[in-house]
Amino acid sequence: MLSLVLAMSLSATPDTADVLRLGEPLPRLVLPTLAGQPIDVGAAQGKPTLLIQFASW
């Protein structure tokens, strides 16, 4: 059973739900800043954070 779950987790594409979810901790997700520096989204800890998803348009 464990090997089946492991195989599924390795072969399946990630689920289709939003990765940023209300009521859950920030995920492990490393993205580059606009200047190219990698930052983990979940590193936003230690004080409250305003997380703004936007586009310049």
Added chain:
Amino acid sequence: MPVWHEAAKPFVERGELQILGLVQEQHPDRAELYAQWRGFDFPILWDPFNLTRSKAVPIVFGVDANGNVVKRMDVRRAEEELRSLIAMEPAESRERRDPWPGLGPEQGPEGARPFERALSESLSSGSPPTDRAMAAFQAAAGDSAHSLFQWGVALRLRHDSPARQPGDFQASLDAWLGALMQDPGQYIWRRRIQQWGPRLDKPYSFYDWVDQARADLLARGEEPRAVYVPLSGSERANGTQEIPLAEGQPVHPDPNGKVPVDEGKSVEVSTAIALHTGVADSRVREPFGTARVHVWLRPVGEAKFEPEGGELELWIEVPKGWNVKHQRLTAKLHPSGVASFDFEVRPPAPVLGPPGEGPPPDPGPPEVHLRAFYPVCLGESGECTYLSQPHVLTFPSPPPRGGDSDED
């Protein structure tokens, strides 16, 4: 966005709050110019592949001090919402999910699966996706609508780089449309097409702010951040409900067919057609074929354009009954030496037969005939001449529609 920035400023200055931005945009340099113009002084992450899976922007969350997403913030009560977030007792720390196993730095790009390795490389290198990454994106494109969208992003990244291959941009538009057909409520994907699409399909102008931003920054004594990929006319254009009816009485640039044809193909003519995204919606009554057409003229090898030798022009012939506003266009010549045009076409509304009769016969895929005219020199000491080149645009068929989830 500017509203949140202003409202949050006093709290940030008192050390009570931090801001993290995340842009859902293909080109980071444009977002960087926007941030400079608006004076955003917080870190902004770039998510061109839509790894957050968000379906629209803006979305603003409040996150407590332990990293838990606790509020969807309402801009109408921005200051009150911020006070409430800061006053909130943080929820206990919990284990964080890993939505993209293998993408994080723990595994390292070499330890990851090919697809995650491709994502890592494409996001972190600042250079176009490698052949290995492109192969991984393509291999995964059939797995889900999301993977198909990401294949389109990779193709467009390569299109904007020196590694560009013919057909990259059309293939990216096709991938994005294919993804949207499966999930019409995904507005990040829809906007990616509309950015280059027809005005009839634009909710607003995407990049009309760029010139104002540059002017304001120069007036402030700042050097505006560079925008590396030239903006197309479509990206600056506003939305409209007006059909692009023909204007004026255009004169053919070569009515007697005297301009020699560029038999040696000293210039590559490439095109891409951004269809109206209404094809993904069962309830939108926009005829198939309404599109923004992008045309590039790229000198090949030693060849280069010589603007003093005449105009770079395009003559457009659409099928009977179709609309095009200007049949004769003059190119924009970019510093890279590439010339570009973009224009819109709209087919006639479909003719409905009497009740009980079948639909009229399919006329087949529509064709738009183009002829480019250009002054070109073949190398430093080579001959300069004025040539023309015909090109036929064949419209892509729309990919099959997915579920009926176009409720957004």
